[in-house]
Amino acid sequence: MSSLAEKHRDVELTLSGLSCASCVGRAERALAAVPGVSDPQVNLATGRARLKIAGPETLTQATEALERAGYPATAQQATLNIADMTCASCVGRVERSLLALPGVTAAQVNLATGSATVSHVGLEPAAIAEAVTNAGYKATPADGQIPTAAPGDDAAALHRAFLTALALTLPIFIVEMGGHVFPAFHHWVQNTIPTQALWIAEFVLTVIVLAGPGRVFFRHGVPALLRGAPDMNSLVVLGASAAFLYSAVATFASALLPEGAAHVYYESAAVIVTLILLGRWLEARAKGEAGQAIRRLMELAPDTAQVERDGAVSDLPVEQIRPGDIIRLRPGERIAVDGEIIEGSGNVDESMLTGEPLPAAKAPGDTLTGGTINGNSLLRFRVTATGADTRLSGIVRMVEQAQAGKLPVQALVDKVTLVFVPVVMALSVLAFLLWLIFGPAPALPYAVVAAISVLIIACPCAMGLAIPVSILVGTGRGAQLGILFRRGDALQRLASSRIVAFDKTGTLTQGKPSIVGIETAGTGRDDIIRLAAGIEAGSDHPLALAIIAGAEAEGISPAASSEVNALPGYGVSGIADGRKVLAGNLAAIRNAAIAPDESLLNFANRAASQGQTPVHVAIDGTHVAAIAIADPPREKSGEAIRELHDLGLKTALISGDVQEAADAVGKSLGIDLVRGGVTPEAKLETLAGLGDDTVFVGDGINDAPALAGADTGIAMGSGTDVAIEAAEVVLMQPDPSAVPLAVRLSRSVMRNIRQNLFWAFAYNALLIPVAMGLLVPFGGPQLSPMLAAAAMAMSSVFVVTNALRLRRFS
Incomplete structure (x- = not known):
């Protein structure tokens, strides 16, 4: 792979706005005019441009030229797995290295998952x-795969390193600190082993540890220090x-002190x-547990399945199964594919998918999902x-994207961590100088201890993990x-929501309506059902399914239709049996400039x-009929x-149904505000009129604008793909009671994040001054570097452990 700085690198861009050959010519001329661009070729069919650039800066100029010409290059996304990140400062440096690349428009780096989305x-x-690797952090393209082995591997390696360090450190610790606890032991050591020999032995063991x-x-x-x-x-x-160096001087050149x-x-x-290796091991193990939910999901599907091919049944690896294959599913077997x-x-037990403990009844024509478990059939x-x-x-993929995201509150943490380590180093130098000037004689040891304690006790790890690890656990539990939280920042917005608005049909209602009455005017009842079912097919x-089901129940075959x-x-319009048919709400009739029939309006009002x-x-x-559907x-x-x-939230019902029908449902459910007869475009306007911090819950194509326009859109998993794509939260079960569950989960995650942030900032704000010696003038102790190391090691462990409590959310 050529370096970014290599001359005449081939680049391929995806362009938007291309519609004809003239567009192609203008885009090519815009590129050719950029110094350093050669051989630009734009393909109208693929919407892509190929060109050679002389250097990285040329790419930026080329994209700017395309923007000015009206054919902007479409941004693509890449996911990286990044090793060696240990704290929030690492995250900031990786992000800066990414944003410094010509052509990178945005970058989000996640410490908890060890990934970056670019x-x-x-x-x-x-x-x-x-x-990123050149910046000091080994990175590889993720290729759409989620790293699952890394946390366990890290924990195992850190565990081995900790045990080795512990074995080598214990003799030093016992000799030096045991005497403070047991004076008799101290005297025995002093009388048995010469001090110089003892120090040399400690020197050797410490060298091995380091x-x-x-x-x-x-x-x-x-390397990070050398890079500044x-x-x-x-x-x-x-x-x-x-x-170590101070001790080495005292051991081999004490005259210098x-x-x-x-x-x-x-x-x-x-x-x-x-101690820091201990903290890293505990943290890695806890982070591995934090990501277990998503890994367990990935491991649900079995490796093989019984496939019928050429009249024979054989067990085949899942990788060899193709759409259209017939699979035989035995009782109690886990389903391999959809x-x-x-x-x-x-x-079929679909609890892994929906969280619903009761099994779902399945019959021919119903769908099966990979990872779920067959019953006794x-x-x-x-x-x-x-x-x-x-x-x-x-x-x-949805959960992974949410876990890789950043919450708006992360911006504050990023600003602090950007300067945290340099500030800590400056405070360490300040502590050294203050003790050297004002400390009791001999001041040098006190100054060294204070400087070391400040360096060791500071913990940017806790700040870096405070938010992403809570998102990791919370979205996994969800x-x-x-x-499913499709974006991590939806957690923060949903937690602060003020009003929840619902669509009616298929959201608050079962979505399986049936015909309960028909009023006609001049046309036979069977003809009405046959023609309406024809264009709704x-x-x-x-509502369309209700009409189709009604025709089927009465043995009426839907009319052949076209131009639907x-x-x-x-509603819907089309040609059925050569006649122009329109079926929909009253607004559809009026929009088509059709005069409503008075008797049909009265029937419709009574039904509503x-x-x-x-x-x-x-x-x-x-206007020939009105069909009442319940x-x-x-x-x-x-x-x-x-x-x-x-939970303190207000509720609203925003429906395309007539006001009377919406009122009836709203009153029966105790909804605060009801708006009926609302078009898809007007749904968005109505939602905006409710103020800020709004949530909209829907399932249909007509709900997509409101789902996208709400502060938080929640789609029922049983809804259309368009609705699900427009939403930020997806409920896998068609159950509105999952909405308050999602709100409670988001609030729990945000409460957990606030606890983590308070701990991370309070820990550093309180203990760094203590490490500098703030308590000493008031009769307090000077903090030992060993205690500082223990406190720092446990700080990030506390944050991760606190986040793990979210796994018990129910």
Whole structure:
């Protein structure tokens, strides 16, 4: 792979706004005019431009030229796995190295997941990773895969390093500190082993600790210091090295030190490394537990399945299964891939998908999802999706994207961590000078201890982990409960929500309405049903399905249709049996300039007052029928509204249904505000009128604008793909009671984040002054570097452990 700085590098850009050959010519001329660009070629069919650039800066100029010409390059996304990040300072430096690349438009780095999401134009993922590696943090393109082995591997390696360091440190610690606890032991050591020999033995053991298990800190910390970008490892290196070097001078050249200052601190240097390795191991293990939810999801699908091919049944690896294959599913077997049942019926445990403990009844025509568990029936199903196209893979991607995201509150942490380590180093120097000037004689040992303690006790790790690890655990727990956060920042907005607005049909109601009455005017009832069912045949809207089901129940075959046109928020129109048919709400009739029939309007109003939905039918420009359709509320809709009220939230119903029908449902459920007869565009306006901190819950195509426009959009997993794509939170079960559950989860995550941030900032704000010696003038103790190391090691462990409590959320 060529370096970014290599001359005449080939670049491929995806352009928007290309519509004709003239556009191609203008885009090529705009590129050719940029100095350093050669051989630009724009392809209208693919919408892509190929060009050669003389250097990285040329790419920026080329994209700016395309922007001015009206054909901006579309940003692409790359995901990197990044090793060696240990604190918030590392995160900031990786982000800066990414943003410094010409062509990178945005970058988000996550310490908890060890990943980066990069928006870029015209770059290769390998080249982006190379830039991060050059900054001192080994990076590789993720290729869409989630790293699952790294946390366990890190924990195991750190555990081995800690045990080695502990074995080497214990003799030093016992000899130096045991005498403070047991004076008799101190006298025995002094009388048995010459002091010089004892110090040399401690020197050797400490060298082994620093060069062996402690090498990891030097490997990362020293290069960071040399680059002028010190991190957490740099603080450990400076602190441990200062204690070791001072001790080495006292051991081999004590004449260089002031009288009475020849003390050794080998135990501090060794214990610092050992305790911080302990903290890193506990942190890595806890982080591994934090990501278990998503890894367990990935491991749900089995490796093989029984496939019927060429009249024979054989066990095949999942990688060899293709859409269209027929799979035989035995009782109690876990389903390997997505499919549709063609034979058999029974119950399937979908709790991993929906969080619903009761099994779902399945029959021919129903869908099966990979990772779920078959009940006691033998089923045969046709494969509809495999690999990355399965629903389980989609869930994993959603959760991964949310976990990699940043909350708005992260901006404050980023500003602090940007300068944290340099400030700590400056405070360490200040503590050294103050003790040297004002400390009791001999002042040098006190100054050294204070400087080392400041370096060691500072913990940017806790600040860096405070937010992402809570998101990691919270979104993973949400996935287990059937709540998918597609973006991490939705957690923060949902937690501060003030009002929750619902769509009606398919959201608060069952979405399986049925015909309860028909009023006609001049056309036979059967003809009305046949023609209406004909143009509704291709729709999956609940009202359309009710008409189709009504025709089927009465043995009426839908009319052959053509030129069918969906009118989102209004209805559907088309040609059936050569006649122009319109079926929809009253607004659809009026928009088509059709005069409403008075008797049909009266029938529709009576139906709406009883909570039924009227569908008006016009044939060849004449209003000929009104069909009353009833859609009962979902079983837990009332419970969901009550729970939201208990959480202090207001509720609203915004429906395209007539006001009377919406009022009837709203009154029965206890909803605060009801708006009916609202078009898809007007839904967004109505939602905006509710003020800030709004949530909208919907499931249909007509809900997409409101889902996208709300502060937080929540889509029912049973809804359309358009609705799910527009939303930021997806409920895998068609159950509105999951909405207050999502609110409570988001509030728990944000409360957890606030606790972590308070600890991280309070810890550093309180203990760094103590390490400098603030308590000494008031009769307090001077903090030992060993205690400082223990406090720092446990600080980040506390943050991760606190976040792990979210796994118990229910």
